[in-house]
Amino acid sequence: MDVARRAGVSMKTVSRVMNNEPSVSDTTREKVNHAALELNYTPNRAARGLASSKSFLIAMLYDIPSPGYTINLQKGATEACREHGYHLIVEPLDTNVEDVAKEITGLITRLSVDGIILAPPICDNAAVIQLLAKKNTPYIPIAPSANHGDIPYVVMDDARAAREMTKHLIDLGHTEIGFVKGHPRHSASSLRFQGYREAMRAADLTINPDWIADGEFTYKSGVEAGKAILNAKKRPSAIFASNDDSAAGVMAAAAALGISVPTDLSVAGFDDTTIASSVWPPLTTIRQPVVDMGYKAAKLLLVKDDVEPGKNIMQHALIERGSTQAV
């Protein structure tokens, strides 16, 4: 053990310094750190793991639906891992397979990590929840709809974000604002619609039923909803869609009707997915705090002090781009 010899202390003291244990004098701590730097010493993860029964790994389990979301979760989670000498393992799962429980059982059973982050929508999968309940590994679900008992979880406030976007349009001078709903079976849909209605009510603005259209979080449903709203007897000056794909569809419908965005119509989306900055003009939207959510989820696994059960709400951002303007 070169570092111990170089610093003139025992191997155990080197271990204490490397693990930031308190019971080391400042003098000794400096000697060890200096020796470690000189020798480019990095503790051996396998040895640490074998001796301490820790893997120094956190796993992220995710399904495929939204690559941008998942990548940003990874970004936040790896950031937290780096602060603690941990690494993030990824495990893509396919819940569209017929025998999903069988596929997942082996994988989760063999998974030997110190914690698990469950991305949506995997976090609502009954088979996964059941397997994890039997496994002695702490996990953190992200934006779950399902009930996870006392387990802490990470989420954003959809209703509040929708309120803020609607208020933003109102502050731009819009009083006639349409809304494209989300997929009827996703919990975020009703929250976002609720936020829109609350903001309209708070501003004493009436909602024209001709300007509320059903949607399914898809571009195609956005095109249809946009056409329905823009072909009503009277047109709104702004449309707020429940996500970016359907907002892009509304923009396409407007273009097809010779309506200029944002000159004749302001369009706002939700999520800040890739399409929000791909289309032209780029979408004003709500950015989900995905990186923060990934970071927080990992932190909840890595820092065991002061962890309270229940929701950890991450702060979204309103991203103003070229698809909205004042009237």
Next chain:
Amino acid sequence: MDVARRAGVSMKTVSRVMNNEPSVSDTTREKVNHAALELNYTPNRAARGLASSKSFLIAMLYDIPSPGYTINLQKGATEACREHGYHLIVEPLDTNVEDVAKEITGLITRLSVDGIILAPPICDNAAVIQLLAKKNTPYIPIAPSANHGDIPYVVMDDARAAREMTKHLIDLGHTEIGFVKGHPRHSASSLRFQGYREAMRAADLTINPDWIADGEFTYKSGVEAGKAILNAKKRPSAIFASNDDSAAGVMAAAAALGISVPTDLSVAGFDDTTIASSVWPPLTTIRQPVVDMGYKAAKLLLVKDDVEPGKNIMQHALIERGSTQAV
């Protein structure tokens, strides 16, 4: 060691069976596997790693530009890892930071894995290549432009894919085909344009210069290119754009000009990114074999037999959707 006792063999024989070593009789192998199954035995990764100086981990280093691409690389890589009892660690890097070499040096130096997959465009970053040249860890770059010496790499054939898409449009009866170029500083751009020209030449079709427009792989540049081409004296019956974003922009330009897709104009893209199936009608496009590339890269690291230097070409697919039709 319960498994050894249960099977009536030594611990070393259990190890041989678990590692699929050849020098075990079939009878003994069965006894051990049976005992392992009964006891739900999983070898301890830390112990294996400490004793064998392997980590049973592969790292994927990636930058952020294309989430869908990265997620699909991960899917393929984790598939290969699972076949070999390995796990995939992810390490997002930010090469837009000023002192990128400094940020990366510590991370790569401390990275203790059995192999590294380098996603584009990180695989062309000089600082990263330099650091890895000094590190005794095998790595596989994916779709590199930079020269990596004798190191095997994984790639697709852009020119051939573009030839096939152009031929597909020709087989649909299109003889007047426009083309939107890619970003002038990306190596794929010239290859895709080359493929288009080769297919046109092979079919003895002339290329109208009014139907070749510059692009930058963006939706916005696609809108502009689409307008330029569709406002020419004579219109083509199909436009092939160098990627899906610019193809979506061409579609928006067509809609604004009252041109119906695919009835009046067929539009084809390249990449099969998320936007290809988000827009309406969904894009006919070339699907990059990204999952296969991730799988192959990991396999090249995990299976040491028969690895030849040089390129491993993965087979793309032509994905026919609603944006093209016969004339």
Next chain:
DNA sequence: AACAAAAATGACAGCGCTGTCAATTAATTA
């Protein structure tokens, strides 16, 4: 049947660190 070669199995040291407890040193209290 005897011998040689190949295949299969087992013994054991040790990989690099941590948990546990003992020993030593320093600080506090009476």
Next chain:
DNA sequence: TAATTAATTGACAGCGCTGTCATTTTTGTT
């Protein structure tokens, strides 16, 4: 000043497996 308590350091067994080499068993050849 002596006794007690707290802080610091070190000794050491052992975590669960693999590499190396010795031993045993099986197979092939003469």
